[in-house]
Amino acid sequence: MKILTTIKKVIDVELNLHVQDGSIVEQGLQYVINAWDESAVETSVQLKENNSAETTLVSIGGGDNTDIIRRCYAMGIENGIHIDDQSWDKADSFIFAKTLQKVYENGNYDLVITGKQAQDTDNGQTGIILAEYLGLPCVSNVIGIEVVDDQHIKVSRAGDGGTEIIDLELPAVVTVDVSINEPRLPSMRGIMMAKKKSFDQMDLSALGTSVDEIGLSSPKSEVVEFKEPKMRQAGQKFEGDPAEITPQVVNLLANEAKVL
Amino acid sequence: MAKILVIADIKQGVLKGSTSELLSKAKDLGAETAVLAIGSNIESLTNDLVNAGSDTQYIADDSSLELFSATPYAFCVLDAAKQFGADQIWFGFSESGKAVAPKVAAQLDAACATDIVDVTLQDDQVEITRPAYANKLIQRVKVNTEKLVAVVRAGAFEATEGISGTENVVKLSPPEKDVKAAIKDIISDATGEIELTDADIVISVGRGVRDQAGVDQVKELANDLNAGVGSSRAMVDGGFMPHNTQVGQTGKIVAPSLYMAFGISGAIQHLAGMTGSKVILAVNKDPEAPIFNVADYGIVGDLFEVLPILKEEIKKVRS
Numbered sequence: 001m002k003i004l005t006t007i008k009k010v011i012d013v014e015l016n017l018h019v020q021d022g023s024i025v026e027q028g029l030q031y032v033i034n035a036w037d038e039s040a041v042e043t044s045v046q047l048k049e050n051n052s053a054e055t056t057l058v059s060i061g062g063g064d065n066t067d068i069i070r071r072c073y074a075m076g077i078e079n080g081i082h083i084d085d086q087s088w089d090k091a092d093s094f095i096f097a098k099t100l101q102k103v104y105e106n107g108n109y110d111l112v113i114t115g116k117q118a119q120d121t122d123n124g125q126t127g128i129i130l131a132e133y134l135g136l137p138c139v140s141n142v143i144g145i146e147v148v149d150d151q152h153i154k155v156s157r158a159g160d161g162g163t164e165i166i167d168l169e170l171p172a173v174v175t176v177d178v179s180i181n182e183p184r185l186p187s188m189r190g191i192m193m194a195k196k197k198s199f200d201q202m203d204l205s206a207l208g209t210s211v212d213e214i215g216l217s218s219p220k221s222e223v224v225e226f227k228e229p230k231m232r233q234a235g236q237k238f239e240g241d242p243a244e245i246t247p248q249v250v251n252l253l254a255n256e257a258k259v260l
Numbered sequence: 261m262a263k264i265l266v267i268a269d270i271k272q273g274v275l276k277g278s279t280s281e282l283l284s285k286a287k288d289l290g291a292e293t294a295v296l297a298i299g300s301n302i303e304s305l306t307n308d309l310v311n312a313g314s315d316t317q318y319i320a321d322d323s324s325l326e327l328f329s330a331t332p333y334a335f336c337v338l339d340a341a342k343q344f345g346a347d348q349i350w351f352g353f354s355e356s357g358k359a360v361a362p363k364v365a366a367q368l369d370a371a372c373a374t375d376i377v378d379v380t381l382q383d384d385q386v387e388i389t390r391p392a393y394a395n396k397l398i399q400r401v402k403v404n405t406e407k408l409v410a411v412v413r414a415g416a417f418e419a420t421e422g423i424s425g426t427e428n429v430v431k432l433s434p435p436e437k438d439v440k441a442a443i444k445d446i447i448s449d450a451t452g453e454i455e456l457t458d459a460d461i462v463i464s465v466g467r468g469v470r471d472q473a474g475v476d477q478v479k480e481l482a483n484d485l486n487a488g489v490g491s492s493r494a495m496v497d498g499g500f501m502p503h504n505t506q507v508g509q510t511g512k513i514v515a516p517s518l519y520m521a522f523g524i525s526g527a528i529q530h531l532a533g534m535t536g537s538k539v540i541l542a543v544n545k546d547p548e549a550p551i552f553n554v555a556d557y558g559i560v561g562d563l564f565e566v567l568p569i570l571k572e573e574i575k576k577v578r579s
Contacts, residue, residue: 122374140330166442223402226397227398
């Protein structure tokens with residue numbers, strides 16, 4: 001089984017983010033692997049270990065991605081592709097999906113595993129659109145994968161009313177939730193081995209496509225402005241004897257906030 | 261006049277309030293509205309669909325549609341959108357909506373926006389607003405295509421009091437089953453407890469609640485209040501709460517009238533899932549806990565001392 005896993009380098013959202021003139025202030029930002037993609041990587045590596053899958057990752061944009069690709073190598077991914085010759089700032093999910101379509105078509109994969117969303121845009125669209133472009137079946141928000149045979153996997157999906165069990169014919173696309181696994185920490189040996197490995201650095205023409213074909217010159221939607229949200233104001237804080245302050249707070253909830 | 265198709269949110273045979281919220285917003289924008297209901301044995305919902313504020317009701321009612329499956333559902337949406345001539349298709353916040361919206365958008369070659377909190381229409385220019393970066397930033401997004409497919413964030417729009425519609429039912433023919441991604445079963449997570457995203461009051465437990473005994477104490481209060489019970493990631497990782505109760509960027513996003521946080525410090529990840537609540541009450545030992553920065557009312561103290569008093573006092577004011 002050949003698996004393609006997508007990873008995205010994203011701004012670390014644990015840190016404070018600020019906006020100036022409608023754009024994110026670059027100063028002080030740090031970048032990490034998207035958490036959902038890290039779970040996709042772990043899923044792929046487990047399929048390699050348990051079902052002899054061959055694992056390839058692809059990353060689009062982000063400038064120098066050597067660090068995150070090496071981290072995935074250290075976790076156990078075997079091959080890497082990085083596509084980056086453009087600014088991807090204006091790219092919507094359709095553009096990423098079109099680019100991934102090209103990568104898929106060059107590779108003859110059985111399964112594509114993506115994180116269900118990226119922790120920067122929180123869009124949750126790319127994997128589903130990719131499947132649509134490829135004409136492949138897709139299951140999103142996957143929390144478990146079991147290999148049935150060369151052509152089938154059984155997946156569980158966190159749906160609205162519970163866990164959905166789906167028989168999926170390969171080739172297929174799945175997008176995974178972080179709850180599918182706990183990504184491993186790379187071992188020291190893995191880290192040392194990863195340093196010796198290289199990855200394919202490609203531009204769009206090497207991929208056999210162009211800015212116009214993937215739609216980068218005509219996005220379907222574009223962010224025109226960032227704003228900092230109106231922060232909730234800290235309200236009234238009560239300290240002291242619970243027997244005194246608790247009734248006060250209940251009174252406020254009932255008569256001031258009127259929510260009881 | 262813009263035409264907006266709202267996909268009805270139906271759970272266990274009941275039409276959820278979000279459908280009326282979306283239809284109300286569509287009418288506020290001056291749009292002609294239609295609703296699409298997909299499911300099995302749902303003919304009894306017609307009245308509810310009209311009263312929710314729709315002018316046309318597309319109904320795909322077939323036994324094959326009992327369990328959610330993305331491809332047949334997308335087929336129904338595309339069918340209704342085509343018949344109606346929809347400019348925009350809106351889904352309420354749900355896992356099925358999040359799965360189907362990008363699929364439909366790809367087929368229509370339309371823009372797709374998830375988690376939106378606002379839409380504006382001005383001289384044919386559509387713009388949406390949505391949070392991103394774990395709720396830390398708000399994006400204003402310009403739509404460059406004629407059509408838009410959107411998933412609306414829970415609690416983003418309010419239902420108009422006394423909204424009504426006109427009955428004009430169009431039955432859709434059932435789609436083919438998806439054999440490549442074949443839905444086999446659903447293991448229901450219905451525990452008899454109130455569903456988190458529907459609850460008017462949500463009570464969440466964090467690390468400070470410590471253990472199962474602590475969780476049970478909080479659940480007693482939740483029972484009294486008919487509240488949904490949520491949790492922080494720590495309690496899920498600790499095995500005290502099921503995964504589907506986690507509130508936050510990686511879990512559920514809730515916007516109840518009252519959110520009570522017990523023993524939750526307020527990590528960014530958690531705040532991303534609950535700061536849309538109307539009123540927030542936090543109980544925490546640590547006066548410096550970040551949860552107090554977003555709480556309307558904060559009690560600094562031992563939650564195990566506070567909880568029984570809170571329970572009694574709430575009983576008093578509600579009786």
